[in-house]
Amino acid sequence: MSPATTVIAPDHVVTQRSRAALWVIHGGAWLALITYCWTAWIVSGDFNTNTIGRGQEPDWYVALMRGWEVFALVCTVMIIWTFVVRPKLRTGRFSFDGLFVIACGLMFFQEPWINWTSYQFLYSTTSINFGSWLSHIPGWSYPHAELVPVSLWAGTAYFWLVAIPAMAGSKFMGWLTRRRPGISKLNLIAVTYLAFCAFDLVLESFITRTNLFSYGSVIPSLSLFAGTDHQFPVYETVSWAGTYVFLACVHFFRDDRGRSLPERGIEAFHVGDRVKTFFRLLAIVGMCQLSILLTYNIPYQLYALHSQMSPVYLEQPWRLGGVCGPGTNFDCPGPGVPIPRSDSETNRTR
Template sequence: MCDTNVAHMVSSEQRAVGTATGGNQRPVAGRWTGAFIALGAVFALVALVAIARWGLQGPHSVNPGPDEFGGVKLVILRVLEWGQFAAFLVLVGWFVVKPLVERRGLGFDGLFILVSFAMNIWDPLDNYFVFAFQYNAHFLNVGSWGGFIPGWQGPHPELWAVPLGFIFGCYTWSWYAAVRLGSFIYHRLVVARPAWAQWQRYGLVYLAVVVQSAISEIIFIRLEHWTYPTQNSFFVIGHGQYGWPWFNCIIYGMTWMVMVWLRESANQDNGQGLSFVERGIDRYQIGSLQKTTLRFLAIFGFVSAVYILIYFVPFNLIMMNGTPVTDLPSYFPVPWGGR
């Protein structure tokens, strides 16, 4: 889903926090910045504890079983698995490692890429109440840490195959591409339609990211890279292994649209490059590393809350009223068995 216009989008480099602002001027303290930092710290603690408990238990891989999945399908799976991981390395290298090597602060894009990668921790929440989502176990995988997330109710979280190379790359590049695409469209509309209201511009941005989400998901489902083992008949097109929950792109698109708005708030910060959730951090009399850490926590807290509330909550509410798919191949392992 990489767009050929990405290279022409607005610059991703924001001025780093901690640089001189000129005279005694400081950015206006964000009213909610401290709350987002605290929220990010809480989410980070929950994530670290869950991963630590999972790691102490001893991670294991999920067996794909005896059903045939080979030939061209397996080749495509491997190419996309490691191609997306390569995209992750390129993005981290360019937006995170390069500025650090050059002793420059991280801009919003660099921190957003790290936060997008960190969203992997919440991916098991699809199965928080029912076993509603599964990756192909032919990916290099480990059994999920979902069961160690507080309040977990879903059955057999260890059966959920976390595709390490695939999902690390997929989260990072797809979220970043969606946000850059949205920013590109937004800025084009500012020039082409200056009389439009903000809601009109973000309305088109929303439609664009919904289409990106829908197309990419349909492709991955048809390639048998993931499936939905629980389906609500009203909210799915088709049925069984290739059933597509059409509502997914609607709520995922909402999540991405908020991320576009967050990035644009950094672009509009009078040259400071601080997003809505970061403003005011410069008033703290601490070093640049500590400020960058606080910026990460603020963005992580905000993005996690948006992702959980806008996507995972409605997804789970819909899937709790679904029914299991009972004819899945063995490489989509489910608690109730497959074919």
């Protein structure tokens, strides 16, 4: 191949650089928002462990939670060492997988956004928690959001239950393309999506059965085991599998230089290598934040309009955490129950 055929046209370089700049700015905006909200949460005094209901849960549940938290910590340390720290020590640079794992970890920021307009997803005050940063998010709607006991293990799970499955999905896509060289991108994504649906259904069936977290408010007609303490909305799998396949596509569809879509063009920036690496991280962070926002958190606000709290949770204060239900000024979601705003004193009509 002659040298002339390998030269990228200047206008193409400019276009890629401009697109990359937008991705970097977009990711930077997300990182700024995350930094602001978490800092405000810590310095405001809302960074407190929610212990409402502790001591009322079964002993087996306490033992399970403590064991699970240790398991989560070990998994997280291993993943960060394997994909982030060790490659950096060996090569002096962060690998794509390392940046991808970090970006997936930061998706934890949107973990409790499912509760933006209605209290749907329940953690447990039994778990290690420090309340939540939700009330410090501009535009947040649901009241008493600082009490939502976001489990610390749920944050670590974005490394081992999000990043790792997404990378596994990328490998699955590679396997499919080798097995069926002529497969279209649409079919490749569709098959991977269905595989993630099966994976998520098995995974979350275990988690909800053990009450590690719970879908408190669901649409009963679209849920399995509705009315029990392990009810499971089928649309959860529909949405979360979408997040998984989005992330798998980010990881899989890279060019011959190993660059994911938002990174392409960053190499043309006239900055040092360390700054370029940081810009790459910002671009990937922005893409990962979009994945959960578009496929999960926005659709869930529509589901929330038709959801209702199972009565079984009203008798389990360690799940509700004082956000709604008995002993509070707010009724939990249900038919005829007004949706409160952050400045509402109550949503009770009588």
